[in-house]
Structures are given as C-alpha cells and as structure tokens.
Amino acid sequence: MTGGADQTRRSAQESDRAKVDDGPAVRLDGVSKTFGSRCVLDNVSFDVPAGSGFIIIGRSGTGKSVTLRHIVRLVLPDRGKVFVGADEISGLTGAELSRVRRKIGFLFQNAALFDSISVGENVAFPLRRHTRLPDREIRDRAAAKLDSVGLGAEYDKMPAALSGGMRKRAGLARAMALDPPLLLVDEPSAGLDPITTDEIDQLLLDLKKRGGTTLIVVTHNIPSAKRLGDRLVMLHEGRIAASGTPAELDQSSDPLVRAFMSSQHSG
Amino acid sequence: MRLYDLAIGILAAAGDLALFGFRAARESLLPPFEFKETVRQLYELGLRSAPLIMVSGMAVGVVLSMHTRASLERFGAESMIPAGLAIALVRETGPLTAGLLLSGRIGAGIGAELGAMKVTEQIDALEASAVDAFRYLVVTRVVACVIALPILTTVMNFAGMLGGYIAESAATGMSLTHYFNRAFSLIDMTDYVPATVKTMVFGFIIATVSAYLGYTTESGTEGVGRASTRAVVMSSVGIIVANVILVRLIFFIFPKAAGG
Numbered sequence: 001m002t003g004g005a006d007q008t009r010r011s012a013q014e015s016d017r018a019k020v021d022d023g024p025a026v027r028l029d030g031v032s033k034t035f036g037s038r039c040v041l042d043n044v045s046f047d048v049p050a051g052s053g054f055i056i057i058g059r060s061g062t063g064k065s066v067t068l069r070h071i072v073r074l075v076l077p078d079r080g081k082v083f084v085g086a087d088e089i090s091g092l093t094g095a096e097l098s099r100v101r102r103k104i105g106f107l108f109q110n111a112a113l114f115d116s117i118s119v120g121e122n123v124a125f126p127l128r129r130h131t132r133l134p135d136r137e138i139r140d141r142a143a144a145k146l147d148s149v150g151l152g153a154e155y156d157k158m159p160a161a162l163s164g165g166m167r168k169r170a171g172l173a174r175a176m177a178l179d180p181p182l183l184l185v186d187e188p189s190a191g192l193d194p195i196t197t198d199e200i201d202q203l204l205l206d207l208k209k210r211g212g213t214t215l216i217v218v219t220h221n222i223p224s225a226k227r228l229g230d231r232l233v234m235l236h237e238g239r240i241a242a243s244g245t246p247a248e249l250d251q252s253s254d255p256l257v258r259a260f261m262s263s264q265h266s267g
Numbered sequence: 268m269r270l271y272d273l274a275i276g277i278l279a280a281a282g283d284l285a286l287f288g289f290r291a292a293r294e295s296l297l298p299p300f301e302f303k304e305t306v307r308q309l310y311e312l313g314l315r316s317a318p319l320i321m322v323s324g325m326a327v328g329v330v331l332s333m334h335t336r337a338s339l340e341r342f343g344a345e346s347m348i349p350a351g352l353a354i355a356l357v358r359e360t361g362p363l364t365a366g367l368l369l370s371g372r373i374g375a376g377i378g379a380e381l382g383a384m385k386v387t388e389q390i391d392a393l394e395a396s397a398v399d400a401f402r403y404l405v406v407t408r409v410v411a412c413v414i415a416l417p418i419l420t421t422v423m424n425f426a427g428m429l430g431g432y433i434a435e436s437a438a439t440g441m442s443l444t445h446y447f448n449r450a451f452s453l454i455d456m457t458d459y460v461p462a463t464v465k466t467m468v469f470g471f472i473i474a475t476v477s478a479y480l481g482y483t484t485e486s487g488t489e490g491v492g493r494a495s496t497r498a499v500v501m502s503s504v505g506i507i508v509a510n511v512i513l514v515r516l517i518f519f520i521f522p523k524a525a526g527g
Contacts, residue, residue, distance in 0.1 A: 072395045074391050097397075101394075112388035114389055115389070116380075129397070
C-alpha cells in the first residue's frame with residue numbers, strides 16, 4: 001500500500017517534470033507590477049529553460065524578489081502573464097493552483113520557517129500535506145533533507161534556537177522536501193559564511209545536474225551567480241538591464257553591469 | 268476632508284471585515300476540512316482556556332453570591348440565593364463574562380500569532396507550499412472558537428455556581444446537594460440553551476475579528492502589537508454590541524426567557 005502510494009507520487013513527479021521539460025519551465029510575458037505609486041516591474045519578459053540555472057541579479061529594491069513571488073503567484077501582475085510549464089499560474093485558483101504550486105519549491109529571503117513546529121517538522125510539513133507516506137518514512141525523508149544541508153542533528157530544535165544561516169539552510173531543506181522540478185531561491189547565501197555558501201551552491205548544482213531541477217536564484221553574490229547560472233538577467237529600476245551567460249555579462253560595455261559583475265560581494 | 272477620508276477608511280475596513288467573516292463562514296461549511304488543525308486549535312484555544320474560565324467563574328460566583336445575599340437578606344429571601352445566582356449566571360453573567368475573558372485570551376493570541384506569521388512571511392510560505400492558508404489558519408480558528416465558546420460558557424456557569432456554593436456554605440453551612448437542588452429549581456432549558464448558543468456568535472466574532480487583524484497586519488513588529496491590542500478591543504466591543512441584539516432576539520423567539 002505504502003509502496004504503491006510512493007510509486008504513484010514518483011510517477012506524478014516524473015509526469016510533472018516531463019510537462020515542465022516540454023517547453024520553458026517558467027515564462028514571464030510582459031509582466032508589470034506597481035505598488036502604490038512605485039513601479040516595481042515594468043514589462044518584464046523572459047524564458048527559463050527547463051533544467052537550467054537562471055540567476056536574477058540587481059541592486060536592492062529593483063524587483064528581484066517580487067519577480068520570484070510572481071512565479072509562485074504570491075503576487076499577481078497588474079499586466080502580463082506568468083507561466084509555469086504550460087500553466088498560466090497567474091490565472092489559476094483553488095485545486096489547479098495547488099497542483100502547480102506542488103511542483104515549486106520556494107526558499108524565502110528570511111527562510112519563513114513555521115516557528116510553532118520543530119525544524120524537522122518544518123521540512124516534513126510539505127510531505128505530511130501532500131503525500132500519504134507513513135510517519136516513519138516522512139521523518140526519515142525530512143531527516144535526510146536536513147542532513148543534506150548540514151542540519152542532521154537539529155531535527156527536534158525549534159526554529160528560534162537556530163542561527164540565521166541555519167534557518168536559511170533549514171528553509172532550503174523544506175523547499176526541497178517534495179523534490180520539486182522547479183526551485184525558487186531568494187538570496188541563498190545571505191547571512192552564510194563562505195564555506196557554507198560553497199556547500200549550498202554545490203547542493204544546488206547537484207540538484208540541477210543530477211536531478212534536472214530548474215533553478216531560479218535571486219542573489220547579490222556574483223561568484224555564486226556565476227557558479228550556478230547558465231543565464232543571468234540583471235534587473236534595474238524594474239526593467240531587464242542586461243541578459244546573457246555569465247561570460248557575456250562579464251564582457252558587457254554597460255558600466256553598471258560591469259561594476260556588478262566585477263564585484264566580489266558575497267552576501 | 269480628513270473626516271470624510273476617515274469615514275471612508277472605516278467603512279472600507281468594515282466592508283473588508285464583513286467579507287472576511289462571510290468567507291470564513293462559507294468555507295467552514297465546505298470541504299476539504301482541516302480536521303487535524305481544527306482539533307489542535309480546539310486544544311489550544313479551548314482546553315487551554317479552561318483554567319482561566321474555571322478560576323474566574325468561581326470568583327464571579329463568590330462575589331455574586333455575596334452581593335445577592337446582601338440584597339435578599341433585606342427581604343428575608345435568603346433561600347432564593349442559589350436560584351437567583353444560577354439564573355443570573357446562566358442567562359447573562361456566564362455567557363458575557365466568558366465571552367469577554369476569552370476575547371482577551373483568544374483574541375490577543377490569534378491577533379499576535381497570525382500577525383507575526385504575516386510579517387515573517389510564514390503565511391506566504393504556507394501558500395507557496397500549496398496550502399490554502401486562509402482555510403488552514405482562519406477557518407480552523409473560527410470553527411474551534413464557535414465550538415469552544417458554548418462549552419467554556421457551560422464550564423463558567425458551573426464554576427460560578429460552585430463559587431456561589433463555597434460562599435453560601437461559609438455563610439450558612441448549606442450542603443452541596445441542597446444548594447444545587449435549589450439552584451436548579453427555577454432554571455429550565457429556555458434559560459440555558461439560547462443564552463449558551465448565543466456564545467457561538469461571540470466565538471465567531473472573536474475569531475473573525477482577531478484573525479482579520481492578524482491576517483492583514485503590516486508594518487513589522489509594531490503592526491503585530493497593534494493587531495493584538497485591536498483584536499482584544501474590537502472583539503470585546505463586538506461582543507457587547509452583539510449581546511444587545513442577541514438578547515433582544517432571544518426575548519423575541521423565546522418570550523418565556525423574558526419572563527413573558
């Protein structure tokens with residue numbers, strides 16, 4: 001019974017992955033968003049190929065996180081459309097929205113761990129909600145995810161007992177809990193030491209290369225962006241100021257892009 | 268002009284709150300039901316409020332009994348003390364006091380918890396995890412409060428009568444059996460049922476108002492504090508105002524409850 005449920009879940013995931021693989025994993029088509037009188041995104045369009053690493057860089061307050069929030073429909077565009085695979089997520093509600101969101105893992109900038117349950121139960125939460133696995137299996141999987149981010153011993157601790165960097169890693173473990181084909185990561189290296197940053201980068205690279213996971217990462221850490229990114233876009237004042245491979249952006253003649261790409265900022 | 272803006276702002280907030288409450292009521296009746304989380308909320312909001320209700324109920328019973336004795340002694344009607352106290356408790360004092368106490372404990376709790384979850388993006392994290400956050404956080408609390416309030420009010424009534432017995436026993440040495448026989452001699456179901464059922468409305472008001480304020484919190488930790496305070500104030504005022512309407516409605520539907 002358990003094996004059957006597990007197999008059903010796996011084949012559903014494979015079918016989800018196949019669906020994403022058919023075209024771009026994510027597509028933004030002329031997305032604009034204004035908060036009050038401030039235009040945060042202005043006619044932003046891009047495609048993210050399935051299985052690639054797509055990095056969004058730019059100065060603070062240029063709409064990077066808002067872009068990620070559009071992809072999981074936490075924010076609705078004023079104009080334009082957002083597609084996840086073949087589904088226009090900006091037009092979905094209810095069970096259909098839930099189906100698409102299960103294909104997406106999201107690491108929030110401040111981790112956003114549920115502070116009323118333990119770190120391990122945070123990671124187990126998506127498994128408890130969306131699978132019918134037995135409790136023991138869920139605990140084992142959650143523990144394995146925590147182990148992969150170096151927090152294997154912290155299962156029973158409460159989120160408040162963790163440092164900022166540890167919370168971030170626990171948030172990443174939760175985002176990976178359902179092995180989603182699409183992972184959205186908001187500033188993975190913020191608050192982490194350089195060694196842990198490298199470890200997290202390696203983990204994300206493994207997910208991309210071995211698991212075929214599509215990564216969309218917002219970061220200020222340029223060395224990390226170059227490691228993870230097949231393609232980078234730079235947002236400036238709500239618009240795409242530059243777009244290309246890391247090597248192409250390194251050669252850019254735009255002073256702003258050059259200044260950004262040559263920075264060694266690691267946070 | 269500022270007065271006009273203020274009036275528009277208040278009306279808009281009242282409209283938002285009404286829509287929020289309507290959505291909570293509608294979704295509480297439609298599947299899927301969050302049984303596990305609702306039971307957890309019943310424990311957190313209901314069972315964990317029981318000590319507060321019992322202690323307060325007993326204290327209210329002792330004080331009511333002392334006041335009733337002081338009044339009835341003048342007319343030589345001390346034998347009516349248990350029945351008078353029971354009627355006062357069951358019809359009005361128990362439901363209203365329980366409602367106000369719980370608006371403090373539960374209202375502040377829901378306002379602060381949901382407010383903190385909002386400003387730390389935990390509500391967004393729930394949504395991103397393909398969980399209907401409104402159903403998971405709001406509907407479960409509303410259902411738990413609607414179920415818990417009548418039960419806690421009944422606990423309050425009994426605790427109040429027990430407090431009355433302690434005061435009466437200390438004054439006259441009356442036995443427990445004799446006291447409760449007298450207390451229940453004049454009460455019937457039209458005293459108990461409508462007054463207790465109305466606390467379901469109190470539960471709905473406390474949970475909806477507090478959840479709305481928490482769910483719409485902005486401005487960081489300062490906003491959380493404000494949501495918590497407002498939750499207590501607004502749900503208390505809501506209960507008192509709703510009580511006036513509900514008592515009038517009860518008297519209309521059950522004329523016997525009005526002594527008619």
